[in-house]
Amino acid sequence: MESAVSVSEFSIQVNNSIQPLLKLAGQISGLETTFITYIDPVKQIQRVIWVDGDGDIQIQAGSEVNWSDSMCRLLFNSDAIVSENVPAEFPKSAGAELGMQTFIALPVRSTQKIVGSLCAASSKQHHLPENAKYQLKLLAEAVSLHIEQWQTITELAERYEKAQKSLRKVKRETQMLSQKANTDLLTGLLNRRGFSERWAELKEAESGLVTVLAIDLDNFKPLNDEHGHAVGDQVLATFGKALRASSRSCDICARMGGDEFFWIFMNGSVKIAEEAAERLRKQFTKLTNTAIQSCAFSIGIHVEDITKGDDLLMAADKAMYQAKSQGQSLTQLTA
Template identity: 40%
Template structure:
């Protein structure tokens, strides 16, 4: 499929989703409704279709890191509606856009989170249980369309990669690939390198059984930088990277996804073994120079049926709960089909 055909298919999906967004505004009386596509592997969220009067300037095609998403914050808080965005999420994109009321419902396909159905208003406006039920039905109705959107996005990504590779010689391509997939500070995979290996996990038979994913970051990392300087922060990052490498087998892989966010994937690892590895890393880090003042929190997702993108979201949600439970915590979520 060429790029023109892809553009045509995206337009078809846009045309199918637009009336449903109009229906959301009609049901809720909110100014703006939109639906997003969530890419757990790349940890980003893309606005697929928007309908509204323009008071809240959301643009179709715009992206933001999943880490900063209000949808993520609501889902992790086991909530769906907020009537005071400026106070609850003061640093969010929604607050900057002037939202007061915001709702987000998960869009799932084959029981995996692939997007969100959202509505927003500059006014404070409650929504009833009846309206919630209607919105849940719309979220179910758009799931198949967003699943098709997801497939087109992945196809678009593959075409882009293919075009890049055709433009490079083999030697240059291999050199650039190594540089592009490695974090220069820690020597671990970066987000791009992690995404490629994770995709292999989800597509190959080698991880059809047990697999554990651990999301981890520092408690009060900004305080570490502020109190001891960025060089100390860099040394702490390198110490943690060494512990990740020390505790991995040949077929495990670890990545620094950005800032103080790390991810460790343990194929073929059962729950008890994964918990032992996580606790050992926390203890080993506590014995380092910076570990005496700053701990690390971990969120773990466990599956006995192989890798799926939802594991990344479950690990992220577990980490969110761990950091809200105190310093140096470990929270575990279990993946179920």
């Protein structure tokens, strides 16, 4: 972020310092619109960097033209710096199409190489005196430093943007890998690793009551043995879908292994937890087919302050086993 700010500030400084030169070029030339361009010899593109004036000739900063179509190229190749009758001298040029009558272009050099141009244009005919040509040549020499600074700014900005794109790509890939590493592929819920991370974050960030539901599928092993692992996997996948549909995105829903699950959310009460359990039961029943309708589940509920930490998980797990041993679908322990 510091790099972006420094580049931005540098750009503003360069823009502010170039404006007086453009205004001076307008006064010397007597033309309404003055602008400075950058010439890219590799891409064969000419780009307008800075513009000053509100004349009839509409030149926009940031606009580009192929070097082969450039008015500057036409003047440079004719060894002139000014055309006082553009329609007559260059009838099919872009300048003529823009309505230019007078056009001035001086090459801007850096280490003897042309890097840009100092230009002025008008929809009216003007005569440029010799002393004005000399003064504009001096201005063109002063402009070279600004174009070099602009190139530096542009390169820094491009490098920064490229680095940011790479960083965003790495972050996306890291998030995807982390999500895969923390997700149970069969159910779409958190796996044990993902649960451990979310549970640790919850304990550190939150305060107040937390509701823990420990869930275990009933008769899962006999069903798995009788119908095969494919049906067992279907039961687990269906239960995962039901749990996702019954919970909120802020809840922690995880498959801890086998047919054991946790569903955790902040605040709540035993009544709210029982309503959530009933909602899960209905959703699971709705999604199950005939082959697996016999598979129910037991739930243990524990609601207590989150400062109790991992003891909450143990209490809910104990309640769940009591429910299973008593043949109940739901039991509860409260502090």
